[in-house]
Amino acid sequence: ERERSQQPGSDIKAVFSVARCRGLVSGLQHSVDVTQKIEALTWCGLVHEFLVSGWPYDRNGTSVYKDGVSAAGEGALYPGETGTGPPGLDTNSSGKDWTATRRLPQALIIGVKKGGTRALLEFLRLHPDIRALGSEPHFFDRHYARGLDWYRSMMPKALDGQIVMEKTPRYFVTVETPARVHAMSQDVKLIVVVRDPVTRAISDYTQIISKTPDIPPFESLAFKNRTTGQIDSLWSPLWIGLYAQHLERWLAWFPRTQIHLVSGERLISDPAGELGKVQDFLGLQRIVTDKHFYFNKTKGFPCLKKPEGSSKPHCLGKTKGRTHASIDPEVMQRLRDFYKPHNQRFYQMAGQDFGWQ
Numbered sequence: 001e002r003e004r005s006q007q008p009g010s011d012i013k014a015v016f017s018v019a020r021c022r023g024l025v026s027g028l029q030h031s032v033d034v035t036q037k038i039e040a041l042t043w044c045g046l047v048h049e050f051l052v053s054g055w056p057y058d059r060n061g062t063s064v065y066k067d068g069v070s071a072a073g074e075g076a077l078y079p080g081e082t083g084t085g086p087p088g089l090d091t092n093s094s095g096k097d098w099t100a101t102r103r104l105p106q107a108l109i110i111g112v113k114k115g116g117t118r119a120l121l122e123f124l125r126l127h128p129d130i131r132a133l134g135s136e137p138h139f140f141d142r143h144y145a146r147g148l149d150w151y152r153s154m155m156p157k158a159l160d161g162q163i164v165m166e167k168t169p170r171y172f173v174t175v176e177t178p179a180r181v182h183a184m185s186q187d188v189k190l191i192v193v194v195r196d197p198v199t200r201a202i203s204d205y206t207q208i209i210s211k212t213p214d215i216p217p218f219e220s221l222a223f224k225n226r227t228t229g230q231i232d233s234l235w236s237p238l239w240i241g242l243y244a245q246h247l248e249r250w251l252a253w254f255p256r257t258q259i260h261l262v263s264g265e266r267l268i269s270d271p272a273g274e275l276g277k278v279q280d281f282l283g284l285q286r287i288v289t290d291k292h293f294y295f296n297k298t299k300g301f302p303c304l305k306k307p308e309g310s311s312k313p314h315c316l317g318k319t320k321g322r323t324h325a326s327i328d329p330e331v332m333q334r335l336r337d338f339y340k341p342h343n344q345r346f347y348q349m350a351g352q353d354f355g356w357q
Ligand SMILES: Nc1ncnc2c1ncn2[C@@H]1O[C@H](COP(=O)(O)OS(=O)(=O)O)[C@@H](OP(=O)(O)O)[C@H]1O
Pocket: 112, 113, 114, 115, 116, 117, 118, 119, 169, 202, 203, 204, 206, 264, 267, 268, 301, 302, 303, 315, 316, 319, 320, 321, 322
């Protein structure tokens, strides 16, 4: 529901069932986890009620409306998807505007495809100062002719001080994109999740073959000539991994300090550590921390801890963390050799070594 409600042009507002909300919200009544509280109120459509009357349900699931003072303290939570707060609450005591509006993004996750961009976006969405579009709008690469007003209309409503963001991994490798992004904003913050280009290529191929099972084997697409060992660097799964080349195009338009590189490997091994650095880069308080994650052994990836009162923990869907197609080890080695100089150049530009073999 949450995903669907964020599709471009969708008017669907995700609202959980009343029964589910009673369980979820009442369970959180005395929780000190403000982020979870905001999420629960937002997705249960109870933000308005909270602002008017305080915490909606007690632990027995009955109403605890009481004189506009909440368990968390008045004004502690943000209005969510519904946007405008109730009359009389358009500003808080500090004069802050409580009216949510649609704004152009101040931060973009521009790549890379199969780097871990969905995980990063979903984790960042836990932050109350981030409003992120759930789907990929592909504005700067595919829909640029629709204009900035269209793009703005795709964005979720956000309050003053909240950062609006979206992710479209293809931006990183599309030639026209840096100039277009720059024309929208010179100050936009750019995030790229990078992952070992060999693993990334196999992940990419695994997705392609799941959709078109008849395509030739990876080994024959990766080479122009298998006998001479000449790599086909223009084959998209390999070409996307030439990170230095793509980053160079962005650096012609944006200073290095405006681009934050996330290690796709560390996003799996230490999600809280990587999220900490991203929150710093965005100028946000470190609210998403290790207490939000647990390692799900079955999935083999970090997942979000289950919210109190909810039956399910939140792992990413089946298309994230797939079993990869198995590739001839000799071909893997050939690809590692191919990427070595490109990776070295990328490390120099990045100012950090990502440790790919
Ligand atoms: N927490 C968590 N759960 C599941 N998957 C995770 C996670 N963190 C990173 N990853 C890695 O993300 C890879 C998919 O990357 P993207 O989300 O960028 O893919 S896409 O470009 O949007 O299609 C995906 O690639 P595959 O493993 O090849 O499926 C994962 O390795």
